Every structure is written in structure tokens, then in C-alpha cells.
Amino acid sequence: MLSPEEIRKLRPRLDAQIITPADAGYDAARAVYPAGIDHRPAVVIRPDRAEQVAQVVLLARETGMPLSVRGGGHSTVGHGVCDGGIMLDLAHMRALDIDVATRTAWVQAGMSAGEYTVAAEVHGLATGFGDTGTVGIGGLTLGGGIGYLVRKHGLTIDNLLAAEIVTADGRIRQVDENNHPDLFWAIRGGGGNFGVATRFRFRLHPVRSIVGGMLVLPATAEVIRSFVAEAEAAPDELSTIANIMPAPPMPFLPEEQHGRLVLMATLCYAGPSEAGERVLAPFRALATPLADMLQTMPYSGLYPPEDEDFHPLAASHTMFVDTVGAAEAETILDFLQSSTAMMPAAQLRVLGGAMARVPAEATAFAHRQSRIMVNLAAIYEAADEAGVHEAWIRRFADAIRQRDHGAYVNLLGDEGPDRIRAAYPGRTWDRLRAIKAKYDPTNLFRLNQNIPPGVDG
Numbered sequence: 001m002l003s004p005e006e007i008r009k010l011r012p013r014l015d016a017q018i019i020t021p022a023d024a025g026y027d028a029a030r031a032v033y034p035a036g037i038d039h040r041p042a043v044v045i046r047p048d049r050a051e052q053v054a055q056v057v058l059l060a061r062e063t064g065m066p067l068s069v070r071g072g073g074h075s076t077v078g079h080g081v082c083d084g085g086i087m088l089d090l091a092h093m094r095a096l097d098i099d100v101a102t103r104t105a106w107v108q109a110g111m112s113a114g115e116y117t118v119a120a121e122v123h124g125l126a127t128g129f130g131d132t133g134t135v136g137i138g139g140l141t142l143g144g145g146i147g148y149l150v151r152k153h154g155l156t157i158d159n160l161l162a163a164e165i166v167t168a169d170g171r172i173r174q175v176d177e178n179n180h181p182d183l184f185w186a187i188r189g190g191g192g193n194f195g196v197a198t199r200f201r202f203r204l205h206p207v208r209s210i211v212g213g214m215l216v217l218p219a220t221a222e223v224i225r226s227f228v229a230e231a232e233a234a235p236d237e238l239s240t241i242a243n244i245m246p247a248p249p250m251p252f253l254p255e256e257q258h259g260r261l262v263l264m265a266t267l268c269y270a271g272p273s274e275a276g277e278r279v280l281a282p283f284r285a286l287a288t289p290l291a292d293m294l295q296t297m298p299y300s301g302l303y304p305p306e307d308e309d310f311h312p313l314a315a316s317h318t319m320f321v322d323t324v325g326a327a328e329a330e331t332i333l334d335f336l337q338s339s340t341a342m343m344p345a346a347q348l349r350v351l352g353g354a355m356a357r358v359p360a361e362a363t364a365f366a367h368r369q370s371r372i373m374v375n376l377a378a379i380y381e382a383a384d385e386a387g388v389h390e391a392w393i394r395r396f397a398d399a400i401r402q403r404d405h406g407a408y409v410n411l412l413g414d415e416g417p418d419r420i421r422a423a424y425p426g427r428t429w430d431r432l433r434a435i436k437a438k439y440d441p442t443n444l445f446r447l448n449q450n451i452p453p454g455v456d457g
Contacts, residue, residue: 002042002063010043014055017046017092029089030081032070033134035311036383037078041068041087048092050164050172050198056088057196058170061444068447069196072112072136076316077414079192079447080139090138093198098123103204104161109138109197113147114303126207126299128153130410131241131266133303141200142191143410144365146373148212148268148302151239151353153205157188157363158354164199168440172198186435189365190424191409192448193432194439207299211276212268215283216253216291219244219261223286224329227263228350228372230282236353237271238279244332245345252291261336262290268302315341315389316377317397318411320370320404324348328400335396341378341389346396349373366428367406374400375411409449420449430455 002010004020011018019029020043029044042065047053060067066085073080081087090110098105100123107116114133120126128149130140137156145156153159162176165187173195175184186194217223224244231240242265249258267283269276273296280294321328332346350372360368376396378389409423424432429451436443437453 002065007043010045010059014045014047014052014059016048016052016056019044019046030087032073032075032078032081033311034074034076034078035313037081039078039081039083041082042084044087044089046089046092050166053088053166053196053198054170054172056086057166057168057444060086061168061170066447067444069138069192069445070136071109071138072134072140074132074135075139076314076411079449082447088196090136090198098125098204100125103206105202105204106199107137107202108199109136109141111137113137113140114300117300117303120204121207121298121300123204124206124208125204127156127159127202127204129156131302132306134306137200138197139192140410142187142189142197144189144408145410146349146351146355146408148210148239148241148266148299149205149207149270150349150351150355151236152270154354154358155363155365156202157365158358159203159205160188160200161203162201163187163197165195165197167195168442168444176201182435183439185362186364186432188363189409190432190435190451193436193445193451195445207270209273209296210268210270210299210302211273211280211294211296212266212302213293213295213297214291215265215267215280215289215294216247217263217265217287217289219263219333220287221326221329221333223263224332224348225324225326226286227265227283228324228348230286231350232352232371234279235271237276238267238269239353240268240350241266242348243345244336244348245343246336247290248343250291252293254290257290261333266302267294268299270299312379313381313383313386314377314379315386315393316375316411316413317393318373318375318408319397319401320367320406320408321372321374321400321402322404323402324372331399335392335399339378339389339392341380341385341392343377343379344392345377345379347375347377349375361427364424364428364432366425367408370404370406373408412449420451423449424451
């Protein structure tokens, strides 16, 4: 533990913003997106360049203090903030340099997906991230990145050309297919296990506008089954995210529908408007829409403003399934109707397309042939309700589980080593452990979905 005197001496040494428990901004600095996380780091350090990050990494090595790395603060278990250790906050690392001619961008890892998207859109360009604008691009990218362009342009990591990363020895490494290719492979899906990513070089795609937005339909088994079937049959230009949930009291929904189960979908057709209207027509025809906001719009319109005061308590489970037919749809409806949570939900993301055309061994994200990602959630009000909703989530997952037992690391909670193994099946796990042993043999970067260093055998 650093004493107040030692922290005082750090300020000129690190040349970075340092926040301690005695400072007025401490509680705001340690806040993260999920509720129920009250970790108190000994010090919060906010660098603005890789050299400062390297100094913080070496400080953690010297002191033996826990080191957490915060990007956007959206980790479901609060990995970005630690108790009694050093919290490395990338909030000041938001520089973006777009090269329109080469359709590439260098960006620091503290920028949010929404900020990057708005800036790139000025040039009619986009990189696909996730489904939430306030998520930091650092953690999202390192885990894979499954969003509104996944079928058209692949995962976020499929558009990662290079990265700057500070490893556990304090070295600043430039990694790509030719420089430290093993490390470049590992950070494309392996999470924050291998160092602090400080900058990324992304490929940008021409996306001047999309056809899409929100479509709300009554949730029946046939609507759910048909929605999934249409999403699977659609061209790669269309990516969809469908949430089956009780209708919230939104002003654009009829009051009599509030609380009833609906299918609330966000659709994104990344192609010409006329073709997009044709592709979206079958979705509109599944049932009389309760709300139809599908239109030609800027891609950034898929990242609406968010409530900064929303910090949910939630139980959740991420998984993959091969099919959602009539039987699975009925099971989903039955479970949602049985929940006592404030807001239960089942999210369905049909995958495939460009994501599936990348070989499974090309990156540390190994779920290239997974067909549908399912995320189950129960948002509740009081901490003492957790056990009830976690048990409901487990039963729900067991009821719809099929032969694909994989997991998406970016949506894992605190679920134990077996679930981390599920994110990295087969030889992927062995390869990651060997690379971890090479670059972080003491497991300095352990506040994450951890891959321990070593070689199985």
C-alpha cells in the first residue's frame, strides 16, 4: 500500500493526474457503470500517453499492488476498479487521427465507441463496435466486438490492423501481423490479459448512412421464430439485435402495451436505402408494429443519448445457440413471464456473414461458426434479490442450452474458471496460456476474465 507521502512523491514522477481518497473527485473517479460495485482503490492515475502508462505498470510491479485498467467502466463485474490497489484510468487517452485516404484511424484506447463513430461519420466512414455508445473501445475491442456491422464487416477485431500495448515489463510494443504476431493474435479476443492497450489502428469502411433503427413488435412465439428466420436469411448488409422484454413506459408505445412482452429490435442495413427498405419489409410484416422507427439515418443514430444516472443491478448470462424455433421461442416467453425482476430480457443476435468467414484459428475469438448469441438478463432493484434472479437466469440458460457451449468474454460476469474456458475452447486456451506466460509470467494483469500463465499438458 502506498502511504500519503509516497503518493505525494508520485505526482512529479508520473506527470499524470493522480486522485487519492482525500481528493474531492475520488468517488466520481472510481464509479463504474454497473451498480453494486464499491471498490476503493488506493490511488487513481489518469495518464494521457503510453509512456505514462508504462510508468504506472512498473509502479504496480515494484509495489506488488493490484492493478486495474478502466476504459469505459462497463465491465459487468467492475474489473476496471480495484480495492486497495492502483486504478489506471484511460479517461484522458482519447486522441483520434483519421486518415481518410487510407481509410484507417489511430485512436487512443480511452475513447468511447460513440465518440469515435461520430468523428468518423464526418468523413462517411465507420468501424463496427458494439451496441452501446458509452462503452470504451479498449475493453470492447480486446474481447472481440459484436455490433451493428458484424455481418457486413465482421467483429471489431477483424478490422484491427495494429495496436500499441504496454506489457508487464513496462515496454511499449507496436504489434501487428509482422511485429509480435503472437501478441497481436492474443489481444484479438483474449481481453486485457496481455497488457494495457493504449492505441489501436482500425480499418474504416464507407458507411454514409444506414437503413434501420428500432422496430417494436408484439412478442409471440411465431413472431420471435420468424424474426430470427428472417435475420438469418437476410443479406450480410443486415445485422440485428432483438430484445424480448416487457415493454417499458416509453412515450412512443401505446400505454396499454406497457409491461406486456414485446420484441424490441434494432436493425441496421449498411447499404443503399432502396435495397434496405426491401430487406426490412419482411420484418415489418411479421405483425402490426407497435412502433416503427426504421428509416434512412446516420449510422451514429444507433447510439442514442444514454441516461448517465442509470446504473443497473443485474443478473446475466451469455451463451450461443444454433436455432430459435417455435419451441425455443415458447420457452423464452414462459421464462420471461415467470420472472419477478423489474426488467427481465432475452436478447438474440443472429451472427454469420463476414464474422463467420474468418477462420476460427485466426484470432483468439474462436466462435466464428456460432449462429446466434443469446444474452439473458434480469435487472432488479435491491441487492438482496440477487440470489433469486441468478437462480432464474441459471434455469433459463439450462432450458434453452443446445450443443454450442461457448461464451462471449465481453459479457461474462463473475462466473468462475469454467466459463472463462468456455470463451476460449480447445487449442485457443492452450495457446493463450503460453502467450500469457511469455508476456506476463507473474499474472500482473489479473483483474479481468483471467487466463493464467502456463502451459497445459
